[in-house]
Amino acid sequence: MTLSVTCRSGSAGVGFALTVGCVLFGAVRSWGAPLATPESCAVLRRHGQQAEAQSCYESLTHSPRADLRAEGYWGLQEFKDANEQFQAATAGPDAQAAVRVRYGMLLHERFNDVDSVALFQEALQRDPRNAQAYLGLAEVSAGGFDGKAAEYALKALSLDPKLSEAHELLAGLALENNDTEHAVSEADAALAIAPDAMDVMALRGAVELLADRSPDAWFAKMHAVNASYGQGYALVARQLEMHYRYEDAIGYYRKAVEADPKLWSAHSALGIDLMRIGQEDEPRRELELSYNNGYKDRATVNSLRLLDSYKSFVTYKDEVTTLKLRREEADLLRPYFDAELHRAVATYQKKYGMTLPGPVQLEVYPDHEDFAVRTMGMPGLGALGVTFGEVVAMDSPSGRRPGDFNWGATLWHEMSHVYILTMTKHRVPRWFTEGLAVHEESAATGRPEWANRLTPEVVAAIRDKKLLPIETLDRGFVSPEYPAQVVVSYWQAGSICDFIGNKYGEAKLLAIAKAFGAVKTTPQVVKEELGLSTADFDTQYKTWLNAKVGTTVANFDAWRTRLKGLVELEKAKNYEAVLKEGEAVRALYPEYVGEANAYEFLAEAHLAKEDKKAAAAVLMAYAQAGGESPATLKKLASLQEESGDTKAAAATLDRINFIYPVHDEDLHRRLGALWLAQGNFPGAIRESAAVVAMKPLDKAGAEFNLAQAYYASGDKAKAEETVLLALEAAPGFRPAQKLLLELEKPGTSSDSKDKK
Amino acid sequence: MKTLLLALCVLFGSAKVWGAVYYVTVAGLGGEPDYEQRFTAAARDLDKSFKAAGSSAHVTTLTGKDASRARLTEVLGTVAREAKSEDDFVLVLIGHGTFDGAEYKFNLVGPDVTATELAGMCDRIAARRQLVVNTTSASGGSVMMLRRPGRGVIAATKSGTEKNATVFARYWVEAMQDPAADVDKSDSVSALEAYQYADRKTSGFYESQKRLATEHAVFEDTGRGEPVRAASGSEGALLSNFTILRIGASQKAANDPARQQLLAKKEELEQKIDVLKYGKAAMDPSDYKKQLTAALVELAQIQQELDK
Known part of the structure; x- marks a missing residue:
């Protein structure tokens, strides 16, 4: 669009009253002032010329065009007016796709992703080649970790190769995935198009920081463009968060708000990270400051609610641990959590040969929504527990349905993170810390029934050859390409650590952790510690895996078909047939202990035949395979008790x-x-x-x-x-x-x- | 409030005369095999528990094809002919119910029976103390029709609009089987104890399943009030005194003249303990403990004598 259009004043002597006749092609000119466009206003702001930017946006609010007025109000952070003007601008059927995209971007910025996506999609219906609309979709996807962000960004670039923001987004995604090389190349591509893109400079600074090098050169470049650009530091902080470096992230959020005290999003993020490391007073101040200035995204609001709910928690402290339980279940849960937490600390202290610098804090949330606040904006499952340095937050067993999760295994999982993150100073790839934590659920606890569970989605992923190479396994956590990929990645990472522990010994896992702590990459660590290239490692791992689960994987389709038949036999109470077919189904996939498993059908059939001994034996096998239905385990305990094996009954109940x-x-x-x-x-x-x-x-x-x-x-x-x-x-x-x-x-x- | 409830309990207790108990349990139309099986099993379990209560229990249980309006009318007619005013009458309804905004209906094989019709049948029974336990869906819609002085009415749902199938019946049955339901360890389960047990277990069920509760049990036992969720004031006095199931030898001891003196002393001590408990907040804790221990030890010694 050409903006070199002469504008006439419609009302002489009125400074910015260029509202009649002078607005053409998206530009507004004040008398004697340069042409005002949303882009020119943005340039002024980007370069730190706040007063001029303010005037520029102010002038836009007097435009006869609703979309430009909307841009003006948006720039002035008068979001309600901006919203109204965009509504007016997009009300008609002829509204341009570009206006819908800009409206979508506003809504995305103001925490309404549902409507923003709808607007991007409407824009694409009108203009299928609208690169900005794809960029908008990419930004929303990136925030939601749904794995589609890169696809959208690439589509945007294919339509507009000079869209530097798309390169910038791809750089950020690559850095989140620990793909530093790709991150740098995308960042450089963005800078080649937009040399003053401070966000890209910040990303380059983050690359240096994550590699424990000085980011100063990049920050100096950023300063040269705009010395008060706080958002750059906030972006760095976000990358540090994504790499578990919460303390460092806090430092950069502080720099962000110091540079730009009105950067409310950074105040909120600072508050949330301070909460994550176990603080309460400063987070409340930061979050309230943010909220009171109109920054009311879900994370801010829910974090403030969570802070309010802390008064219903009781805290128990000793030299080694701080345990936070909701008052109404504290008396019940404390003995169990306290004992297990201390056991975990003692075990890991010995196994990893290190003592934590301070007490570890465990917070247990009976309301899953409270816990979810802790994981908001973070990738991965985040569904059971999460570790922030020496603070662990997790669901309470009361927050879940019976049998949905094992809080003991979750606690040990998170505690492994606490040690590994401390040991490596948070310099560890996601695949390794998650994999080791999964591995330790059985290895450190000495409870084989808590071992990594080969669920149907994992079997299907192995069958469909969807496991990732070790070098790119982090992507499975952060940018999943199919719905079950996060779960599959946890399992794969866990089984990789099982493989390493099995082949090279448990000590090797510790050596690998230390190597990552020395800021080495996965290929370097695999080479130095295992003497293999990553490709060779993948080959060896696959061979080991195939020997371990290959038969189950090969049987998977047959198992599914025959399980359906077994369910019908059970429904018809044809117990003879259930006994025969049940054994076959169990043999096809013995690791399966989920809903409608062969073990429980067999036990029921044995009981119908009054063979309690056989029922107990099959339920014992279920328990050993990791079956965790409390009702079924209680049934087993009753059978054990009836048979006189009260010790086994007690052990089953204790599970x-x-x-x-x-x-x-x-x-x-x-x-x-x-x-x-x-x-x-x-x-x-x-x-x-x-x-x-x-x-x-x-x-x-x-x-x-x-x-x-x-x-x-x-x-x-x-x-x-x-x-x-x-x-x-x-x-x-x-x-x-x-x-x-x-x-x-x-x-x-x-x-x-x-x-x- | 507590004092008032205690006083009412004492009043009801002192007037108590041991009579027969007439139990009628109906497992209504299931509609589907699963419900049919569940309702019948619950009714049979109750039948077993009631029959085990002793020779003074007159138990009738209607299930399957027997659960028709004609049979129910016939059975309640028999109870009306036999039961005396000092007897107790317990009617338990298990199954599906409906409420159209004005009238509640209990689903039976063939024509259903309305709450008004049920109330009429119960009114003809001379037993001064009656208990209707309606565990069906929408049972809350039956309470106002069934209430009457001297009759406690328990419903699985707070209103006729809670229409989903209920689980309350399952836990009502469990209350008759689980010694834990006998909260005051009196060797008997009162209607209030059974209600509290079933209500708590029902809430626990929805909580553990992470499901929104679709039933909220209520009761009315003054014959004049609105249904309530928990005992308070005069609500709950009849239920707390209404023994549904006797599980020990307390009746035998009460009828033995040789032990009257010990029983009088026992009653005196129990009252003393009650007074102590209600005055606990105002007492010095060590003094309270001392007095309570002394009274409890003495009571235990008397009980030992009574049990000889």
């Missing part, structure tokens, strides 16, 4: 404690009774106390069971205290009365014991 220790008084009551009978008094006390903590209707029964456990353990003072609570609730409770009389016998009571 459920790592899966769903909430909302199940029966579990704790049964386990407490079993352990009491077996003489495991600390265990019996813990389980009976768990029932009490659940505030059961049967308070008297629960307190009495606890009193019995204390009594058996020899703690008569606590036994008396507890039995009184039982009788206070139900004075006529005969067993409790008997215990009280026993405790009050001369020479037996806690008082007389104390006096002695």
Whole structure:
């Protein structure tokens, strides 16, 4: 579009009143001033000429064209007016595609991606070759980690090879994926088109920082264009976040708001990162500042809500750990989480040969939405737990359906991150830290049933040859190309670490972590530590994998077909056939323990045939294969108990404690009774106390069971205290009365014991 | 409030005369095999629990084709002829219900029965203390029709508009089987204990399944009020005193004249403990503990004597 159009004043003597007759082809001129266009205003702002930029945008608001008024208001950050003007501009059927794109960009900036995508798509319907619309779609996709951002950006470049923003976006994506070389080439391509593109300079600075080199040369270039450009530092901070370097990110967000105190998005991001490392006061100040200045994206609003909800949490601290639990479930969960957290710390301390510099903080969220705030804007599953330096946030078992996840395995997974991120100073690729954490779920815990689970989507990915080479595995986490790729990538990374541990020993994994800590790339580390090129490593890994799961993968299609038949046989209660076909289905894919698995069908058929022994055996195999349905495990425990194997029954019930220790008084009551009978008094006390903590209707029964456990353990003072609570609730409770009389016998009571 | 409830409980308790209990359980039309099976199984489990309650229990359970309006009318007619005023009557409805905004209907084989018709049949029964446990969908729509002084009405849903199939019945049955439902360890399960047990388990079910609860149980036992979710004031007094299931030897002891003195002392101590408990907040904790321990020890000793 040519903008060299002479403009006449419609009203002499009025400075910016060029609203009549002087606006042609998207330009506005104030009397004697240069032509004002959205682009020229943006250039002024980019170069730090704030007053001139402000005047420029102001002049646009007087345009007779709604789209230009919208641009003006947008530049002045008067978003409501900008929105209204864009609505007017796009109301008619003839509205240009370009205007819709700009409106979409505004909505994207103002946190409304749903409508912004709709506008980009409408623009493409009108103009299928609109590169800016594809760029808009790419930006939205990049924020949502849906894996399509690169595709859209490349499409935009194919339509407009000089679209520097598309190169810039591709550079950012490549850097997120640890593909530094590609990031640099895309950044350079962007700079060749737009030499003053400060965001690209910032990205180049981030490349240097991530490689532990000085970014100063790039920041100097940025300063030369605009000394108060805070957004550049914010972009650097974002890349540091993406590489787990939260403390460093905080430093750069601080620089961002120092350079541009009105950069509210950076204030918000700073607040969120400060929250991530366990702070509360400063994050609240930053987030409120951001919110009060109109920056009300979901992350800001939800983070403030989460800060408000902290008053419902209880914090337990010791020298090594800080445990944060929601008040209503704290009494119940604390013994389990506390013990497991300390066990994890002790184990990793020994295994990794290092001590954490300070206490590790574990936050447990019963409301998944609260936890989700912690992971907002981050790639990966983020569905169960997340680690920020020495702060771990995770779902509480009560935040999920029974059997949906194993909080114990999640805790050990996240704790591995805490050590590895600390050890490497956060210089570790995503595939390795995630893979090692998955590996440790069984390796460090010594619980083979918590091992990496070969789920159907993983089997399908192996069958379809969708596993990624080790060198590009990070992309599977950050830029998934198909819906299950994140899950598959976790599994693949875990199995790579299993392979390394298996072939080279566990110590090799530690050596690899240290090598990454020395800022080496994956090819360098594989070469130096394993003596292989990445291609050779991939070949060896595939051979190992094929030996391990090749049969299951080959059987996968047959398994699916025959499982459907098995379900029908079970529905028809044809138990003879279920027993026969069930064994075959199980053999085809023995790792499958999800919904409608052969183990449970077989157990039901055995029970229908009154063969409890066989049912117990098949359910034991289910548990060993990693089956985690609490109801099924309880069924197994009952069968074990009936057969007299009370030790196995207790062990089975105790497994459920790592899966769903909430909302199940029966579990704790049964386990407490079993352990009491077996003489495991600390265990019996813990389980009976768990029932009490659940505030059961049967308070008297629960307190009495606890009193019995204390009594058996020899703690008569606590036994008396507890039995009184039982009788206070139900004075006529005969067993409790008997215990009280026993405790009050001369020479037996806690008082007389104390006096002695 | 607590004091008032306690006083009402004592009042009801002192007037209590052990009589027979007439139990009628109906598993309505399931519509689908799964529901049919579930409703019948629940009714059969209740039948078993009620029959185990002893010789004073008169148990009738209607399932399958027997669950028709004609059979129900016939059975309730029999109860009306046999039951005396000092007897208790318990009607449990399991299955599907509907509510059209004005009238509740319990789905049966053949013609359904309305809440108004059910109320009429129950009104003809002389038992002064009655309990209707309506565990069906939309059962909340039946409460106002069924309520009457001396009759406790429990519904699985808070209104007639909660129309989804319920799980309350499952946990009502469980309350009759699980000793934990006997919260005060009196060797019997009261209607209030069973209600609280089933209600809590129902809430737990939806919570653990991460599903929005589509049923909220209510009860009305004054015969005059609106249905409520929890005991408060006079609501709950009848239910707390209405024994559905006796699981121990407490009845036997109460009828033994040789033990009257011990029972009187026991009652005195129980009242003393109640007074102590309600005054707990105003007492010095160590003094409270001392007095409570002494009373509880004495009570335990008396119980030991009674159990000899």
